[in-house]
Amino acid sequence: MATDTSTYKLNHTMIRVKDPKKSLEFYGFLGLSQINKLDFEEAKFSLYFLAYNGPNSLSGERHWTDRNGVLELTHNYGTENDPNYTVANGNTEPHRGFGHIAISVDNIELACKRLEDAGFPFQKKLTEGRMRHIAFVKDPDGYWVELIRRTDESVAAGVTSTDPKSYRLNHTMLRVKDAEVSLRFYQETMGMELVKESQNESAKFNLYFLGYPGSNPPVKKDASNPVAEWEGLLELTWNYGTEKQEGRVYHDGNSEPQGFGHICISVDDLDAACARFESLNVTWKKRLTDGRMKNVAFILDPDGYWIEVIQNETLKSRSKW
Known part of the structure; x- marks a missing residue:
């Protein structure tokens, strides 16, 4: 076999x-x-x-x-x-670990307005903070649901409505203690491919996106987010220095x-x-x-x-x- x-x-x-x-x-x-x-x-x-x-x-x-x-x-x-x-939503001390799920949407402005009009609470609105291209809405239990763009702004400019049935359940974010160890595990043991990574040295964290290309669309290398159309990505968030801490750093959600x-x-x-x-x-x-x-x-x-x-x-x- x-x-x-x-x-x-x-x-x-x-x-x-x-x-x-x-x-x-x-x-x-x-x-x-x-x-x-x-x-x-x-x-x-x-x-x-x-x-x-x-x-x-x-x-x-x-x-x-x-x-x-x-x-x-x-x-x-x-x-x-x-x-x-x-x-435990995974984002409050001392039980941080799981961060969020993320949904990519056809028109993020209209998607956020629709949620706001319906009365759902936000952890971060699109107009808040420095990152004006993402938002976080909260589900009934307080879990964070990130909203991201499926297409670049220039393409989405002609979209005048939002269709929730066209959204994608893009990724799940987990915080990891040691990026090198986790990347090796998910690539070599679980067989995933690293399809996107970003570094934020000023905020001292890196993001790594892994997944199985199989039934997902081709990576759009010229797009601001080349895997925004994907489903089933795993986002690993590594905060600099956690690899030097003793013992378990993050809460697994099951204890x-x-x-x-x-x-x-x-x-x-x-x-x-x-x-x-x-x-x-x-x-x-x-x-x-x-x-x-x-x-x-x-x-x-x-x-x-x-x-x-x-x-x-x-x-x-x-x-x-």
């Missing part, structure tokens, strides 16, 4: 939510559709899988495991009625207080992929053979973030979900 990392997809990002009705309304307003739901009645939780779907989307009508850029909402029963339940859960890679052959990961001496959170669920595995990255590994059901049938 062999596995080909070029067929892998950064399938989804999981976040825990307090009230699925409110979260589904918010993300639905951003154009995302529910493409699957899994209920685990005995364990008292449900999983909602959201994505950009249909003719104006990048993935069309593909099976949920055969996509980049899916958002998984995890709801533990009863949290919606618990006045003390809150999530208390919980919030972000994991990113997930879908693969061509789950058994072969896990055998390859085993040969590379990855740190396992859960092997395929562990526990009751024999169709998922979890790897820990260098910062302790969880990476779920599942079968791409279009390439090889394994699970009926």
